[in-house]
Amino acid sequence: MSLLNHSCDPNCVIVFEGYQLLLHSVREIQIGEELTISYVESLMPTRERQKQLVRQYCFECDCLLCQNQEKDAEKLAGEEQVWKEVKDAVNAVRYPKSKEEWKHVLERCQNLLSSNKGHLPDTNIYQLKMLDCAMDACINLExxxxxxxxxxxxxxxxxxxxxxFHPLRAVQLMRVGKLQYSQGMFPQALETLKQAYNIMKVTHGTDHSLMKVLMEIKEECDAMMRLQ
Incomplete structure (x- = not known):
């Protein structure tokens, strides 16, 4: 895996299966085309990606995404003062070890998300991370x-x-599908799980343990819909 070069728009992804690293292509690769992965979190704005690549790997990326600074406007949409506060709050979160700590995290998320209404769109990456954090807190608090x-x-x-085809999107769709299933929203859950399946069969492969869990939930959802 260490022989693979970086691209902010890679043609391959790495997923874990236990202690194994699995490499999967996420689009058609031409004969002679180099296999690439992303060394950094692609959600970051161009400047942040470049800073991390220079700091950790001592090179600057000149891929098309970096040249065009594509999607940077959406990533940092909204009022700068507001998203900087959210960014600091997200960076301050450490993985909670107790229900009380999760409650504190959720309360902080709720307060910020409420005060940010109308100031930050959900496409702002720090708002998005805050939504993810709130979702995780709620799941841990049931x-x-x-x-x-x-x-x-x-x-x-x-x-x-x-x-x-991106593994993070597949996993997020699966998580939301499971939550829809838990709320008895079987048609919506089935549609969301189908979307997750279509991505995950490419990013993870049909034999991956996560794929098997997804298939089980999808089949349960199918069965519940037939009973209705």
Whole structure:
């Protein structure tokens, strides 16, 4: 894997299966075309990606995404002072070890998301990270309905920033589909899980353990719909 070069718009992704690293192509690759992966989080704006690449890997990327600074306007949309506050709050979150800590995280997310209404769109990457954080907190606190509310708000930004076949989008769709299933929203859950399946069969492969879990939930959803 260390022989693979970087691109901010790679043609391959790496996924884990236990202790194994699996390499999957996410689009058609031409004969002689170089295999590439992204060394950094593609959600970051161009300047942040470049800074991290120079700091960690001592090179600057000149791919088309970096040249065009594509989607940077959407990533940092909204009022700068507001998203900087959200960015600081997201960066300050450490993985909670207790329910009380998760409650504190959720309360912080709720307050910021409420005060940001009308100031930041969900496509702002720090707002998006805050929604993800709120969703995680709700899941850990077993607040399924609220978790679904936050998770549903992430789907449009995820489709914008992780288009085509991307493992993060597949996993997010699966999580939201599971939450829809838990709320008895079987038609919606089935549609969301189908979207996750179509991406995950490319990014993870049909034999991946996560894919098997997805198939089980999808089949359960099918069965529940037949009973209705």
């Amino acid at each position: 607040s399924w309905e609220e978790a679904l509310y936050y998770g549903s708000r992430t789907l449009e930004p995820y489709s914008l920033y992780y288009p085509g």
